[in-house]
Amino acid sequence: MNAADNAIALIGFMGAGKSAVGRKLSQRTGWPRYDTDERIREQFGISIPDIFARHGEPAFRDAETALLKTLQRGLAGIVVTGGGIILREENVRILRGMGRIIWLDADEEILWQRASRHSTRPLLQAPDPRARFAELLRERLPRYQTAADHRINASRSSIAAVTDEIIALL
Numbered sequence: 001m002n003a004a005d006n007a008i009a010l011i012g013f014m015g016a017g018k019s020a021v022g023r024k025l026s027q028r029t030g031w032p033r034y035d036t037d038e039r040i041r042e043q044f045g046i047s048i049p050d051i052f053a054r055h056g057e058p059a060f061r062d063a064e065t066a067l068l069k070t071l072q073r074g075l076a077g078i079v080v081t082g083g084g085i086i087l088r089e090e091n092v093r094i095l096r097g098m099g100r101i102i103w104l105d106a107d108e109e110i111l112w113q114r115a116s117r118h119s120t121r122p123l124l125q126a127p128d129p130r131a132r133f134a135e136l137l138r139e140r141l142p143r144y145q146t147a148a149d150h151r152i153n154a155s156r157s158s159i160a161a162v163t164d165e166i167i168a169l170l
């Protein structure tokens with residue numbers, strides 16, 4: 001496999017397994033991995049919840065877009081994105097320019113179980129986190145559907161099985 005010909009971006013809602021699959025995919029293919037959340041944490045020097053608290057969601061979204069712009073030219077590898085990267089059409093255009101977009105999806109209840117393990121998720125800091133989760137998922141589903149070249153249901157599949165499925169696509 002040649003990453004320059006097959007750069008991919010993993011998109012999906014929180015809890016879909018993008019980070020874990022991205023790490024495994026990088027190990028299996030030898031391709032470099034670019035995790036947007038990791039790079040933004042490094043850039044700000046603080047956690048994502050702290051970025052949201054101190055600078056607000058718009059600053060975080062601006063940082064996502066700026067980071068994608070630095071990666072877009074001649075990218076070879078795997079781009080692991082945050083769940084909200086698809087909220088800006090500009091981001092989707094940049095990701096399309098890099099290669100294929102693979103949407104990791106799962107049943108809502110499974111996504112909730114996985115996402116709720118991390119009490120620091122800034123968008124779930126609400127009076128009713130479960131209701132907020134469902135609302136965000138409903139809002140974002142059409143955007144994932146429109147952005148994705150491929151959809152993989154990661155509800156009950158292992159990280160290795162999802163990785164195998166992605167490799168088969170490539």
